[in-house]
Amino acid sequence: MKNGKSKISLETYERMMEFVRIGNRAVQAAQAENHHLSLPNIYWRNGRIVYEMPNGEIVVKEIQQKEEE
Numbered sequence: 001m002k003n004g005k006s007k008i009s010l011e012t013y014e015r016m017m018e019f020v021r022i023g024n025r026a027v028q029a030a031q032a033e034n035h036h037l038s039l040p041n042i043y044w045r046n047g048r049i050v051y052e053m054p055n056g057e058i059v060v061k062e063i064q065q066k067e068e069e
Helices: 011-036
Strands: 040-043 048-052 056-060
Touching: 011 040
Parallel strands: none
Antiparallel strands: 040 048, 048 056
16 A cells, blocks of 8 residues: 555456446436336435435435434
8 A cells, every 4th residue: 555545456446347337227227117116216315315206306304313311
């Protein structure tokens, strides 16, 4: 490790990028299927649950934190 950065081989980098592409395609297919079935896509962003409805509407729900006793 030099300057706090590790180096990976070109082959490892290319395989990693292929896995990312496969994962991205799977997510896109699942999101499209959800919309086709009239189901929302649900995300977690900045401590909030975000519902992306099939009609494009975005619904944000705050998470209630339990207070410690």
